[in-house]
Amino acid sequence: MTTSLAGANRGIADNILDLIGDTPLLRLPPSFAPGVEAEILLKFEPANPGGSVKDRIALAMIRGAEERGELRPGGTVVECTSGNTGAGLCLVAAALGYRSLIVIPDKMSQEKIDTLRAFGAEVVITPAHVPAGHPEHYLKVAERLAASIPGAWWANQFGNPDNPGAHYRTTGPEIWAQCDGRLDAFVAGCGTGGTITGTGRFLRERNPAVRIVGVDPPGSVYEPYWRTGELPAAGTYAVEGVGEDEIPDSWDREVVTDYEVVDDAESFAVARRLARETGIFVGGSAGLALAAGLRVGARLGAGKRVVVLIPDSGKNYLTKVYDPDWLRDNGFLDRVPAAAATVGDLVRRRPRAALLPEETLDLAWRQIADRGVRPLPVVAARPDGELLGVADEDRLLELLAAGSSPQDSISSARRR
Ligand SMILES: Cc1ncc(COP(=O)(O)O)c(C=O)c1O
Structure with a gap:
């Protein structure tokens, strides 16, 4: 490693890359969780120049690829x-003079x-709801593009040892030094698992008694797999x-000593309350990690210290976690009672313009034309109404050109 990943945040920096890492550790005001006697410290990754832990x-990964000649x-x-690694890579690529191409669901x-486009990246958008292994799955698309473009290199954060390696070399040592070696638990959500694996490995090498707590939303496979050794649906x-x-590969089951499951509603509620009550503005996954950190802190009790990793800022989620209409539409906030509703509330309550995956391409085409709304969301049948993807004329024409019939359902056409 030729560039120091941390420790350069003092005095005048010569390069934006020198501002990556060495992030603050912030004490959660005890008034936020009066029943929790343990000290809760937030490793504040929004302080990175790209705004997240992924810088x-x-x-x-880029330095590693350069050193290996890739x-x-x-x-x-x-x-x-899904965003933050892309932003980090585009920032580093821009600083070092590389082009960047990001595939995103x-x-x-x-x-x-x-944000990716602001760094000059080319962005390729793929359908979110195709199964892993499908040729249109974002992993497959990235692999194909990297293989076909001369001089391209696929960072592959899920399989690249420099992902957990970065945390082993920087996040773990920073936390250890900032705590003077005194901490009882480290809590982090897992996407690639790189953060928990690298940081957890370092901290446990220093003190095997430190609890390394992973956090999952219900529906993710990590927690069930960690508990049972079997992969669930x-x-x-x-x-x-x-x-x-x-x-x-970036997640190591052996490093994790405990797992907590925190659902969307609690994750978002904790994040929103944190902004309002403390001015600490974080994303939904930070709400998830903090909700788990508070449980761990309550269990450990007075005199113990819990470090919770805060991956990114709430700024990335103004139209979701911090938008009351989005929260209400998705069932995370109560609806306004009819007697108190404004005209805006009533208009929002009309059935949404949306398609179901079992509806036909023909119907999708007519809905887009009739409603004049494009793209139209494709949502799962109630009760959850989860967003599966979007449909517009270009996408429908692509599916028809690829051999689908107008009478095919949206889901079967997308799987072809
Ligand atoms: C917002 C956010 N939170 C948490 C994580 C989890 O980090 P890791 O991939 O190291 O497990 C990520 C990763 O993409 C993220 O973007």
Whole structure:
């Protein structure tokens, strides 16, 4: 490793990359959780220049690829990511003069996509609800593009040892030093699992008694697999950045000593309350990790210290976690009672313009034309009404051109 990943945040920095890592550790005001006697410390990753914990692995993976000769001047960095790793990679690529191409599923927030484009990245959008292994799955698309573009290198955060390696070399040592070696638990949500694996490995090497607590939304496979050793069917959840439907190489079951499950409603409620009551503005996955951290702190009790990793800022989620209409539409906030409703509330209550996956391409086409709304969301049947993807004329024409019939259902056409 030629570039120090941490420790350069003092005085005048010469390069934006020198601002990556060395993030603050912030004490949670005890008034936020009066019943929790343990000290709760937040490892505050929104302080990274790209706004998330993923800047660390972006820098480590690109430096690793350069050192192995896999990425050369003029090359293209390719990755498939729900956002933060993409932003980190595009930032590092821009700073070092590489092109970047990011493949992202269509359920991701517009802010995240716009952030990638701000760094000059090319963004390829793929359907969110195709199964792993499908040729249109974002992993497959990234792999194909990396293989076909000369000079391209696929970062592959789920299989790249520099992902957990970055946390082993930076996040873990920083926390250990900031705590003077005195901590009882480290709590983090798992997306790739790189954070918990690298940080947890380092901390347990220093003190095997430190609890390393993973956090999952219900529907992710990590917690059930960690508990039983068997891979369950994956479910769905709205929190972004954490949870998986497969077990990647970047997550090591042996490092994790405990697992907590926190649902979307609690994750979002904790994040929102944190912003209002303390001014600490974080994303939904930070709400998930903090909800679990409070449980761990309550169990451990007075005199103990829990470090919770805060992956990113609430700014990425203004149209979701911090939008009361989105929360209400998705069942995370109570509806306004009819007697107190404004005209806006009543208009929002009309049945939404949306398609079901079992509806035909023909109906989808007519709905788009009749309602003049494009793209139209494709949502799962109630009660959960989860967003599965989006449909517009271009996408429907692509499916028809690829051999689907107008009478095929949207879900079967997308699987072809
Ligand atoms: C917002 C957010 N939270 C948490 C994580 C989890 O980090 P890791 O992939 O290291 O498990 C990610 C990863 O993408 C993320 O974007």
